[in-house]
C-alpha cells in the first residue's frame with residue numbers, strides 16, 4: 212500500500228468578521244475579529260457552544276461564505292471562493308446515491324474535467340487506507356453510515372488538499388462507530404499530514420485528535436482559548452481516558468464553558 216502524503220497548507224486569518232444581514236433590523240454578528248495562523252500540517256480542532264459561529268468560520272475558509280471584514284489566505288492565496296487546495300467534509304456525507312463509491316470519490320475530478328484515469332488508482336488507494344478496499348463498485352445505499360462518511364473523506368482527499376475542513380464529521384454517527392472513526396481519523400492524518408480544521412461538539416475527540424484546540428465563545432464567536440495539546444502520537448483512545456495530561460486539557464476547556472455558563476456544573 213502506498214502512503215499518500217500531501218503538503219500541509221499554511222493558513223492565515225486576519226481581522227476576520229462575519230455579520231449576517233437579516234430581514235429584520237438586528238443583524239447577526241456570527242464572528243467577531245478573529246486572528247489566527249495555522250502552521251502547515253497542524254491538526255486544529257474547534258469547540259464551542261451551538262450557534263457560536265463554528266460553521267460560519269469553516270464556510271468562510273471553504274470560500275462558500277464571504278467575510279464581512281478581514282481576510283483568509285491559504286499558502287498566501289486570498290480565499291474568496293472554493294480553492295483546489297481545500298477539501299471539505301460535512302456532518303452529512305452528501306454522497307450521490309445513483310453513483311458507485313468510486314464514482315462518488317471521483318466526482319470532483321469529473322467536475323473539473325481532469326484526467327480521470329490519473330486519479331482512479333489514487334481513489335482505490337484511499338479506499339484501502341480507510342478500510343474499504345474492494346468497495347468501489349458498491350452504491351452508498353449498500354454501506355453503513357460510518358462507511359459512507361469514510362467515502363466522503365476519500366472524496367475530500369482525492370485532490371490531495373493541503374487544508375482539510377471537517378464540520379462535525381462524526382456528529383451523526385452512533386457512539387461505537389464514532390469511536391472507531393476517531394481512531395481511524397488519527398491514523399489517516401498521520402499518513403497524510405495535511406493541515407486540518409476539525410469542528411466538533413466533542414471535547415474528548417478534539418483533545419484526542421488535535422495539536423491545538425480553539426475554544427470559541429458564545430456568539431459573537433471569538434477565540435476564548437487557544438490550547439496547545441502536547442501529547443505524543445499515536446494516541447490510544449482506550450488508554451487516553453486514564454491519562455492525567457489528557458484530563459487536564461479536558462478540564463481547562465470545561466472550565467471555560469462553565470465560566471461562560473455554556474455548561475452548568477451541578
Ligand SMILES: Nc1ncnc2c1ncn2[C@@H]1O[C@H](COP(=O)(O)OP(=O)(O)OP(=O)(O)O)[C@@H](O)[C@H]1O
Pocket residue numbers: 231232233239240241259260261262263264265266267268430
Ligand atoms: N445565512 C444566515 N443568515 C442569518 N444568520 C445566520 C446564517 N447562518 C448562520 N446564521 C447565524 O449565525 C450564528 C452562527 O451560526 P453557525 O451555524 O456558524 O454556528 P455553529 O457554531 O456552527 O452552530 P452549531 O454548533 O449549532 O452548528 C447563529 O446565530 C446563526 O443563527
